[in-house]
Amino acid sequence: MTNAHNVINETTNFYAKSTAKTKAVTCAKNDSETAGKFGLLIDYEFCTGCETCVVACKKEHDFPVGKWGIRVLEDGPWQKIDGEEGGRGFNWNKIPVPTDLCDLCGKRTARGKIPSCVHHCQAFAIKYGTIKELAKIMVEKPKQVLWFPRVT
Ligand code: SF4
């Protein structure tokens, strides 16, 4: 029987192959001049909720207990249409949300690396790039969110 997890896993495998090339849209120096122009594109349709990004971010920054750079929120499961079986009948979203501590892995990107959460996400659900580049990708499929940090 098809269930929500099967649908997520199947679509994740499919999407992972098709998006491997776009995981790192760009990897440029993220200094104070350009920080506001870069962001993350988060595909919460294919996020499995594994929280690898959460752990990778925490380890990268050595955040203390109780502090995080990204969290995975959950909405669901609840049935959208009464009587309908299967994953698509349910609302069940795992939604990664960067916190105020996210600095887009400035130290990593300054060395030419992609952010730690992007690097470790096995579902290729997070992309890093300029807002302009990410916005172009965003219009290609639904259930994605574009995020960038407040520049202080
Ligand atoms: S964004 Fe990727 S690493 Fe983070 S919870 Fe979702 S699937 Fe896991």
Ligand code: SF4
């Ligand atoms: S970009 Fe870096 S700081 Fe921001 S959530 Fe990802 S790992 Fe954490």
